[in-house]
């Protein structure tokens with residue numbers, strides 16, 4: 001038995017910004033996590049433990065040994081048995097909170113697959129490591145008027161933006177064209193420190209929680225952090241009236 005939900009979430013409900021009403025909103029929410037690598041492991045951990053009603057996780061890969069320093073849900077056994085990341089994460093997280101529906105999807109997200117993945121969801125959160133997938137997420141979310149949270153990390157730095165289509169900029173107001181791969185290296189090429197991931201992913205999960213509980217409290221700029229220099233800045237991003245994604249809204 002999973003116990004009394006009020007007991008489980010009692011310390012979270014005590015937070016004034018959450019309260020009973022916020023907890024009820026969390027338990028009614030349906031969130032899609034695209035990518036379950038380093039960011040996704042931390043984001044999904046927060047959301048499932050916080051009691052978000054449904055967390056659907058998509059990833060096509062199996063964990064590898066060089067993932068384990070930062071992808072905190074996976075073990076050497078998952079690597080040895082080639083358990084897909086989405087399934088391994090769902091199994092671990094269901095054990096942490098059986099009151100939440102954790103749905104693994106082993107597959108790729110693109111223009112064709114995203115609408116079906118996200119059809120019955122309230123919002124999306126970015127656990128990917130590439131801009132082509134983020135552009136697909138952004139364009140879909142803008143078309144649907146669906147909030148989503150962007151986040152990325154490299155080495156010791158990270159950035160995040162919270163997008164509420166029609167109310168502030170979207171990702172393509174910030175990054176209009178797909179960056180060339182050499183201008184957006186991933187962890188395989190440039191490396192990443194796990195503590196960077198932990199902080200940035202926690203910011204993303206916090207933004208998801210705010211979008212559900214009190215959207216006005218969301219981050220309305222671009223957050224930039226560096227875990228080595230220990231700096232965190234938030235800069236304003238103007239909405240681009242000619243944005244190829246949200247310009248017509």
Ligand SMILES: [Zn+2]
Nearest residue numbers: 170173243246
């Ligand atoms: Zn835009």
